[in-house]
Amino acid sequence: MKHPLESLKTRLATGSMSRRQFMRSVVATGISAAAASSVADQVMAAAPKRGGTIRIGKGHGQTTDTMNPGTAENGYMVNLLQSFHGYMTEVAPDGSLVPGVAESWEAADGGKTWVFDLRKDFTFHNGKTVSPEDVIASINHHRGEDSTSAAKPLLSSLADVRADGPGRVVFELTSGNADFPFTLSDYHIPVGMSEDGKVDWKTGVGCxxxxxxxxxxxxxxxxxxxxxxxxxxxxxxxxxxxxxxxxxxxxxxxxxxxxxxxxxxxxxxxxxxxxxxxxxxxxxxxxGTQHFTFEMMCTSDPYTDRNLRLALKYAINRQELVDKILFGYGVVGNDHPIGQGQRFFNKDLPQREYDPDKARFHLKEAGLDKVKIELSAADAAFAGAVDAAVLYQNSAAKAGIEIVPVREPNDGYWTDVWNVKPFTAVYWGGRPVEDLMFSTAYESGVPWNGTRWSNARFDELLVTARAELDEEKRRQMYYEMQELVNMDGGLIAPMFASxxxxxxxxxxxxxxxxxxxxxxxxxxxxxxxxx
Known part of the structure; x- marks a missing residue:
């Protein structure tokens, strides 16, 4: 249980209690006035101060970036968008979901209907009040046949979004979704200003x-x-x-x-x-949930063959990458995107180990004695990506697999290389819940499914698990989805990086x-x- 003094210190630091009130409350606990004054000085010295200009250097960003939130795909843009935009909900530092533009929400019909009440007197930077119409236009920006948004699959089950009075928005889904409020925290889906029913993202006006x-x-x-x-x-x-x-x-x-x-x-x-x-x-x-990966396009030869994909998965030395690329600042991955700290992480799935013999076995099952393939990488993918490709080249050679690392330009990597070339180095920040990660990059046909992997059983489970309210039943479905990606998918996820x-x-x-x-x-x- 948190000590009463710690709660008082928190209230003083955040400004919800005056110094005089703090002193009176602390002395009442039996602490001397001198000691209470010293504690107050320490808390006030460490409390947030206003002022100054912070200068931040990000290892991301490219000349092709735009303010279109639906197409943002690097850490620089995530930081920028979240700084000047408001979101219906936000993920707090402890991983919980907290109010943003919406001050409250509730579900009905087993999670098929969600009602969000907007914060009153909340305005955009130009003084215009944020309205349900702005929310609706912002959501619809990611929907429809012409949408190029990476958030489009996250809203695929949304049947209708409508206003219910001046400060309420109602979302009607085709099926229940226990995690839908988390969806509205995704960095692609800010609340932008609408004009003639469409969101105006080009002006850079946010809330x-x-x-x-x-x-x-x-x-x-x-x-x-x-x-x-x-x-x-x-x-x-x-x-x-x-x-x-x-x-x-x-x-x-x-x-x-x-x-x-x-x-x-x-x-x-x-x-x-x-x-x-x-x-x-x-x-x-x-x-956290950040993972560094190599992605194979399952629609391009030779990656169309499941055995070839398995050969490549067994041919990588994961621990070596954690030691030499992450220098211990991370853990080995298991060829799926769910981190060990997440709610439905499959702890029962055997960890895939480096095994040149198994790699060679699956290579022969694919009808090959040896194979030569190119692997595109750049520091824009993740720090040390080219070095990681070289290490992979060395470990795979023992299984008769010749990997040729191709150093790609940093600028334009996310538009010209990833999701374009058939075998690439990639980083993922992960998502706060499993459904968002799987829906963004593993569901059949979604724009950010860089592996082009398609599995009917996976797609079925994804929809069913989303609507399931029984925790244990959801767990078993997410366990199976991780196993399907691990055994059949085009993802090689050797390491989760801190x-x-x-x-x-x-x-x-x-x-x-x-x-x-x-x-x-x-x-x-x-x-x-x-x-």
């Missing part, structure tokens, strides 16, 4: 904690605090922010070491011990970081502060 002042794709974005936001007591402590796209790890780290940057993501793990020893720098490691990022020591940080995305759920701009 988030920061306003977007400038955006140069692949270079930088500049933001300033939205002083009319509903939750300024708990977020948006910086006056402004500079979000810089810096793919080169050495350049990012140099900026952090010299003080030109206040925070960076994707630290170079090869040199992390030197970074740790540098004065004024803090290194943070957060386990989020490792660095900050200057003048950056104030919360007690715990979110683990659904890098840098505190990619909400560092609104959750951090300067001490």
């Amino acid at each position: 988030g904690a920061y306003k977007l002042d400038n955006f140069e794709p692949g270079i930088r974005a500049d933001l300033s605090r939205n002083d009319d936001h509903w939750d300024l007591e708990n977020r948006a402590f910086f006056d402004s922010a500079e979000l810089l796209a810096i793919i080169d790890a050495n350049a990012r780290q140099s900026g952090l070491l010299t003080g030109d940057l206040d925070a960076i993501d994707k630290l170079d793990l090869k040199t992390i011990e030197r970074i740790k020893k540098a004065p004024g720098i803090k290194v943070h490691s957060v386990p 989020y490792v990022f660095g900050t200057r020591d003048n950056v104030g940080l919360p007690e715990g970081f979110a683990s659904n995305w890098d840098m505190d759920g990619e909400r560092c701009i609104e959750r951090w502060w300067f001490t």
Whole structure:
């Protein structure tokens, strides 16, 4: 149970209690006035302060990025979109779901109908009140035959969305979905301003904690605090922010070491011990759902053959990659996208090990004695992706598989290489619930199914599990889905990587970081502060 003093300290730090009230309450617990005053000083010194401009270097971003939230696909854009946009719901640092633009919601008809009540007097950055019509237009941006949004499959079961008065939106689904409120937290689905029934995403007007002042794709974005936001007591402590796209790890780290940057993501793990020893720098490691993968297109030869896919899965030394690419900042993966800390992780599925003999066996089952294939990789995929491809090349050679690493350009990797070439290195941030991850990238025919894998049994289970309210029945279905991806899919998931990022020591940080995305759920701009 949390000690009463800790609760009082939290209330003082967040401003829900005055110093005088804190002193009176602490003294009442038997602590002396002098000791209570000292504690108050410490809490006030560590409490979030307002002011300053934070400069963040991200190892993502490309010149082809746009403000269209439906097509965003890298960490830079996730951070940017969540900084100036508002969302119906948000994933809190502890993984729970909390209100955003919607202040409350409830389900009916076994999860087939969801009713969301919007926050009152909530406005966009230009002063326009957020209305149900804005929500409806924002949702419909991801629906319909012409939609190119990666969120389209997440809303495939949505039959209708309608207004019910000035502050209520009703979602009617074709089948029940116990996790539907989590769907509306997805970074692709912000609440944008509507015009003539369509969302206007090009102007950069949002309703988030920061306003977007400038955006140069692949270079930088500049933001300033939205002083009319509903939750300024708990977020948006910086006056402004500079979000810089810096793919080169050495350049990012140099900026952090010299003080030109206040925070960076994707630290170079090869040199992390030197970074740790540098004065004024803090290194943070957060386990989460992030996984680094190699994806085979199951519709392109030779990957159409299940045995060839299995040969490639047995031909990779997972532990070697964790040791030499992640330097221990992660764990081995098991060729599916669900992390060990997630609710329905299949702990009963045997861990696939490096086994050249089994790889060679499946290669022969595919009618081959040897095979030569190209593997596309770039640092834009994940730090060390090219090195990982070389290590994979060495381990696969023992099974008669010749892998040829192809170093691709960083700029344009996500538009010209991933989801285009048949065998590529990929990173995934994961999703807070299993349904979102599977619906985004593994359901047959969805835009981000980079493996082009299609399995009727998997698709059936996905729909059934989504509507199932019995926890144990859902578990068994998600267990089977992970096994299907593991045994039949085009995914090689050798490692789950911790989020490792660095900050200057003048950056104030919360007690715990979110683990659904890098840098505190990619909400560092609104959750951090300067001490």
